[in-house]
Amino acid sequence: MALTRIDRDGEIAVITIDNPPVNALSQALRQDLWDAVAALDADPSVAAVVLTCAGRTFIAGADVTEFGKPPQPPHLPDLVDRIEGAAKPWIAAIHGSALGGGFEVAMGCRFRVAARGASVGLPEVTLGIVPGASGTVRTPRLAGVQAAVTLVTTGKPVRAPAALSMGLVDALADDLVPEAVAFARDALTRPLPAPVSARAIAPVDDAFWTEAEAATRKAAKGAEAPLRALACLRRASEVAFPEATAFERQTFMDLRGSEQAAALRHVFFAERAAPRPARLRDVAPRKLAHVGVIGGGTMGAGIIAACQDAGLAVTLIERDDEALARGVANLRAIHDGAVSRGRLTADAAAARLDTLTASTDYAAIGACDLVIEAVFEQIDVKRAVFDALGRHARADAVLATNTSYLDPRDIAQGLPHPERFIGLHFFSPANVMRLLEIVPVRNTAPDVLATGFDLARRLGKIPVQSGICDGFIGNRILKRTRAEAEALLREGVPIAAVDAAMRAHGMAMGPFEAQDLGGLDIAFLQREGARAAGQDIPETLGDILVRAGRKGQKTGGGWYDYAPGQRKPMPSAAVAALLSPHLAPDPGMAPEAIARRIIGAMAAEGQAILDEGIAASAADIDLVKIHGYGYPRWRGGPMFQQSRVNP
Ligand code: 3HC
Numbered sequence: 178m179a180l181t182r183i184d185r186d187g188e189i190a191v192i193t194i195d196n197p198p199v200n201a202l203s204q205a206l207r208q209d210l211w212d213a214v215a216a217l218d219a220d221p222s223v224a225a226v227v228l229t230c231a232g233r234t235f236i237a238g239a240d241v242t243e244f245g246k247p248p249q250p251p252h253l254p255d256l257v258d259r260i261e262g263a264a265k266p267w268i269a270a271i272h273g274s275a276l277g278g279g280f281e282v283a284m285g286c287r288f289r290v291a292a293r294g295a296s297v298g299l300p301e302v303t304l305g306i307v308p309g310a311s312g313t314v315r316t317p318r319l320a321g322v323q324a325a326v327t328l329v330t331t332g333k334p335v336r337a338p339a340a341l342s343m344g345l346v347d348a349l350a351d352d353l354v355p356e357a358v359a360f361a362r363d364a365l366t367r368p369l370p371a372p373v374s375a376r377a378i379a380p381v382d383d384a385f386w387t388e389a390e391a392a393t394r395k396a397a398k399g400a401e402a403p404l405r406a407l408a409c410l411r412r413a414s415e416v417a418f419p420e421a422t423a424f425e426r427q428t429f430m431d432l433r434g435s436e437q438a439a440a441l442r443h444v445f446f447a448e449r450a451a452p453r454p455a456r457l458r459d460v461a462p463r464k465l466a467h468v469g470v471i472g473g474g475t476m477g478a479g480i481i482a483a484c485q486d487a488g489l490a491v492t493l494i495e496r497d498d499e500a501l502a503r504g505v506a507n508l509r510a511i512h513d514g515a516v517s518r519g520r521l522t523a524d525a526a527a528a529r530l531d532t533l534t535a536s537t538d539y540a541a542i543g544a545c546d547l548v549i550e551a552v553f554e555q556i557d558v559k560r561a562v563f564d565a566l567g568r569h570a571r572a573d574a575v576l577a578t579n580t581s582y583l584d585p586r587d588i589a590q591g592l593p594h595p596e597r598f599i600g601l602h603f604f605s606p607a608n609v610m611r612l613l614e615i616v617p618v619r620n621t622a623p624d625v626l627a628t629g630f631d632l633a634r635r636l637g638k639i640p641v642q643s644g645i646c647d648g649f650i651g652n653r654i655l656k657r658t659r660a661e662a663e664a665l666l667r668e669g670v671p672i673a674a675v676d677a678a679m680r681a682h683g684m685a686m687g688p689f690e691a692q693d694l695g696g697l698d699i700a701f702l703q704r705e706g707a708r709a710a711g712q713d714i715p716e717t718l719g720d721i722l723v724r725a726g727r728k729g730q731k732t733g734g735g736w737y738d739y740a741p742g743q744r745k746p747m748p749s750a751a752v753a754a755l756l757s758p759h760l761a762p763d764p765g766m767a768p769e770a771i772a773r774r775i776i777g778a779m780a781a782e783g784q785a786i787l788d789e790g791i792a793a794s795a796a797d798i799d800l801v802k803i804h805g806y807g808y809p810r811w812r813g814g815p816m817f818q819q820s821r822v823n824p
Pocket residue numbers: 198199201233234237238239240241242253274276277278279281300301304307308309310312446449450
């Protein structure tokens with residue numbers, strides 16, 4: 178079946194690509210375009226060609242599903258050169274997103290016209306590769322080196338108006354194809370500009386590259402592709418076009434088969450599969466316009482901010498006026514932070530506070546389509562909240578708990594209309610972390626589950642469904658990770674060596690410094706609770722520290738010492754004295770071996786979670802670690818890594 182269609186508007190040919198869902202440049206499409214160049218060149222009645230796409234977007238890039246296979250001709254760089262070398266000028270008419278190879282094809286065209294809502298970009302580094310069809314060589318010729326460095330090393334697309342001011346596109350349009358045709362007709366009345374490949378690059382000095390390299394290295398946090406992309410851009414600014422494209426192609430081919438690219442492709446597909454579980458394909462979510470949040474503490478305020486950022490109306494309920502004022506202040510602090518980082522205007526922040534309904538009276542909850550409880554982690558407090566919700570919420574309103582460790586079934590006991598109950602487990606800070614664990618109970622209705630996924634979509638979060646177990650998917654693996662880290666300490670590995678090994682693995686923090694930041698007391702109290710309930714929970718090394726008053730940074734020390742007001746962890750003589758009776762001599766374990774032990778423990782717990790049916794797939798577990806716990810994306814997650822060691 179042909180993937181392109183050619184229509185005529187007088188002397189202008191309009192070629193429309195129709196290769197759903199995103200017009201990716203599969204081999205068949207490349208061949209169609211290859212043949213179209215020759216056919217249109219051979220047609221004397223054609224003066225110019227407008228290239229546009231059917232469906233939701235312009236070409237979204239190379240076909241990622243082809244990346245694991247040997248490349249098939251016609252190769253994309255050759256196609257881009259062929260379009261540029263066509264006897265008739267091509268004009269790209271861009272709607273949706275022109276990404277990666279899609280934008281490279283557009284740069285092969287003589288002009289680019291973009292719909293106002295479109296965006297363009299080179300996201301290859303997010304897939305562990307570099308642009309492979311001259312993106313690093315043509316972009317600096319269009320927009321200058323500086324803009325090209327930002328575009329290519331971050332992989333972030335830019336909106337059409339910004340693309341226009343950067344020189345990446347030539348015009349914006351409201352009615353895309355007719356305006357692109359008019360643009361083409363007008364362009365034919367003047368001499369054509371040089372093809373992009375023939376344009377010069379304004380030089381930059383060595384200091385620019387030194388700085389760019391330092392900034393890119395810092396932002397990449399261990400990912401290889403951004404630095405390799407920078408090297409391509411530097412080469413492009415120093416050598417002639419053919420040599421620069423050859424260097425870029427070689428880098429692309431090197432990285433395409435790399436472990437990091439495989440990991441990032443795995444995450445790409447996992448993220449696209451997660452929001453759309455097959456079992457919900459035909460289930461419509463319930464209406465969702467107004468969210469109620471019970472409790473305006475750390476989590477409640479973050480959840481409100483996330484909902485407001487997504488344009489949802491919010492009602493906050495607190496237990497008394499004082500707590501209500503604190504809750505509103507917590508929310509204000511989040512929005513003020515967004516203003517100071519330039520993410521929100523002061524007016525928009527003020528509007529969010531003005532439109533919040535804040536009350537101590539549950540009668541206000543009647544307006545809500547979904548209510549999320551985020552009160553203290555105590556079963557009696559939560560039960561009392563759901564008792565009130567049972568009386569005041571609409572019978573069709575979805576009622577959710579954000580509990581971390583309590584059994585949602587206990588929380589929902591006695592709730593009228595139990596089919597509307599569900600767990601929605603956010604991660605702190607809830608307006609930043611992208612993970613949302615969705616925890617249905619046996620009674621949860623399918624459309625209530627679908628509403629959980631719909632909420633995630635609206636908030637821009639990655640939903641992962643979890644069954645019920647202690648800590649659900651994420652915190653259960655966290656517990657096992659910490660236990661393994663302590664086991665390493667008992668074997669004599671120094672605390673700082675464990676943390677350094679995990680940072681070298683790509684985590685933002687090691688397991689011990691992370692506990693010092695979050696506080697050791699929460700997990701301690703939980704263990705004490707379980708012990709009091711008669712469970713046999715052995716004393717942990719963390720328990721020894723908490724009993725000695727070392728609860729983390731907030732008490733001036735935990736696993737490490739901290740100077741007053743400082744966050745830099747310093748090895749602690751007091752900790753060494755407290756723990757030494759329990760520790761073997763230092764075995765001098767290599768950092769890679771330490772990381773392997775901890776990743777192995779994460780993956781083993783993940784496997785148990787899969788075996789018990791708590792998670793639907795290994796990829797879901799990887800998403801939990803990446804989006805809830807700062808696991809390096811370019812490693813693909815612990816399950817992916819383990820599958821590469823033991824395929
Ligand atoms: N190749 C193959 N399939 C792709 C694809 C691609 N480049 N991009 C998206 N898809 C698929 C998705 O897997 C999904 O499939 P499914 O329906 O079977 O799950 C479907 O298209 C729809 O994708 P989204 O859910 O992401 O759709 P949205 O409408 O939300 O977003 C988009 C559209 C903004 C285009 C988004 O899909 C996107 O960002 N795609 C990736 C773009 C990209 O990374 N391009 C660069 C590729 S590398 C390259 O071009 C190398 C070159 O330099 C040689």
